Amino acid sequence: MEQELPIFESVFSVDCVIFGFEEGVLKVLLIERNEPPFKDWWALPGYLVEPNEGIDEAAQRILFKFTGLKDIFLEQLYTFGDVDRHPQGRLITIAYYAMMRLNGKKDLKPSSAFVKKAFWCPVSDVPQLAFDHTQIFEKSLQKIRRKISYSPIAFELLPEKFTLTQLQNLYEAILNKKLDKRNFRKKMLNYGILKELNEKQQGVSYRAAAYYKFDRRKYNKLFQKELSFMKEDDAGH
Amino acid sequence: MEQELPIFESVFSVDCVIFGFEEGVLKVLLIERNEPPFKDWWALPGYLVEPNEGIDEAAQRILFKFTGLKDIFLEQLYTFGDVDRHPQGRLITIAYYAMMRLNGKKDLKPSSAFVKKAFWCPVSDVPQLAFDHTQIFEKSLQKIRRKISYSPIAFELLPEKFTLTQLQNLYEAILNKKLDKRNFRKKMLNYGILKELNEKQQGVSYRAAAYYKFDRRKYNKLFQKELSFMKEDDAGH
DNA sequence: TTCTCTTAGTGTAGCACTTACACCTTATAT
DNA sequence: ATATAAGGTGTAAGTGCTACACTAAGAGAA
Structure with missing residues (x-):
């Protein structure tokens, strides 16, 4: 009962x-x-x-x-x-x-x-x-x-098309520290999860940067879920 | 009002x-x-x-x-x-x-x-x-x-004194996969956060293993908070 | 048209870490 | 003494990280 x-x-x-x-x-x-x-x-x-x-x-x-x-x-x-x-x-x-x-x-x-x-x-x-x-x-x-160091959340904050410099600026803003340009690009491109578009910046008064987009298909294929994006340093001064 | x-x-x-x-x-x-x-x-x-x-x-x-x-x-x-x-x-x-x-x-x-x-x-x-x-x-x-791959939680599960094999067994139990003995030991000892004790296992019917303890002082000194312990692989076992 | 300015874009060498891999050592039990 | 069972060790190849400085492209001004 x-x-x-x-x-x-x-x-x-x-x-x-x-x-x-x-x-x-x-x-x-x-x-x-x-x-x-x-x-x-x-x-x-x-x-x-x-x-x-x-x-x-x-x-x-x-x-x-x-x-x-x-x-x-x-x-x-x-x-x-x-x-x-x-x-x-x-x-x-x-x-x-x-x-x-x-x-x-x-x-x-x-x-x-x-x-x-x-x-x-x-x-x-x-x-x-x-x-x-x-x-x-x-x-x-x-x-x-x-x-941000183990998951591709950065791409949710950027527009569909973005330049590598924008991407780097975002990482720097979140991590609150400067990153090396060459190393950053090398690493990002090495992951193979960015697709370079046949399109460049317009109306800038300097060399136009190439646009990229995040290739979610490749990302999902490569990593079931996550990967190590940025070495986590001690502190972001 | x-x-x-x-x-x-x-x-x-x-x-x-x-x-x-x-x-x-x-x-x-x-x-x-x-x-x-x-x-x-x-x-x-x-x-x-x-x-x-x-x-x-x-x-x-x-x-x-x-x-x-x-x-x-x-x-x-x-x-x-x-x-x-x-x-x-x-x-x-x-x-x-x-x-x-x-x-x-x-x-x-x-x-x-x-x-x-x-x-x-x-x-x-x-x-x-x-x-x-x-x-x-x-x-x-x-x-x-x-x-367990970025924080020394393993030591909270083990007795104060433990052997490297026990430590490895614990990692294997949590991660649910086998690890290489030599690499595991090399890596653990390299961190410098284990202290070898002048003491060995007693009463075992084979070669007695050395006891270690976790050196929290050194750990805290070395890393403000965390570090990368085990490479996170795709899937368990 | 040339010059200047500003950002885009690139390569290499050293080092540290990861991985794969097999044998000898030590202690006990028979 | 011999068998058994786990402890303990080294090396070579590959991969990824770090640090670092110059040239390329495009726009605008002179």
């Missing part, structure tokens, strides 16, 4: 750390809050998950409502649950992160009254954020620093 | 995946449940977090109550929150994992009526577990497979 079991009701939130890359600068997507607590503060886009909603789905939905961005591939980062992280009581939050192309997509259109605006902020200029969002942001920065 | 804000009440759980190594076999710590749902099933040790309890602390407390183990260094793995993962409603769970030495510590003493018994199960013999615990277990196995 089975006894009746209590029904649980969970309340928790998700927060999204979205990275973009533009004009050689790594940026993160922030919102300005329009409601207390932390009204008028800058924060990561995030909100409560609905009771019958998968967590990944919730992250997608909330990101869309708060910023207008859709179909971003979000991955779980970490769950933050300090007892006092939220002034309204014990509220844990599951942090997600993603990288995205910024070419053109400047039209951030929040459709939630909780958000005054959404905007891209250079990672080097991020101020103190609401709640524990500074901590969350920093943890995700560490995550992508590590991840 | 500030309006009154609602107070949140979170209900969620933690689950622990604890690995041990004994007689050349990698094992995971399981419990047999004594309460519904999934009464009599095998499961990972895990339970609800208290409202005013940090998540890490909760993991420690619950692990102790369910198994008698104390002062284990637990790290967060992932948060699982499928809407239907728990029959009593929406209950998300934060999974933790850890490695520990098994020398002697066979005295698993649950002090909770929820647990019939706690025991070590070879990872290759783990059956279908309660809830989504099979999924959680598999994700943590992947995690330590990756982690």
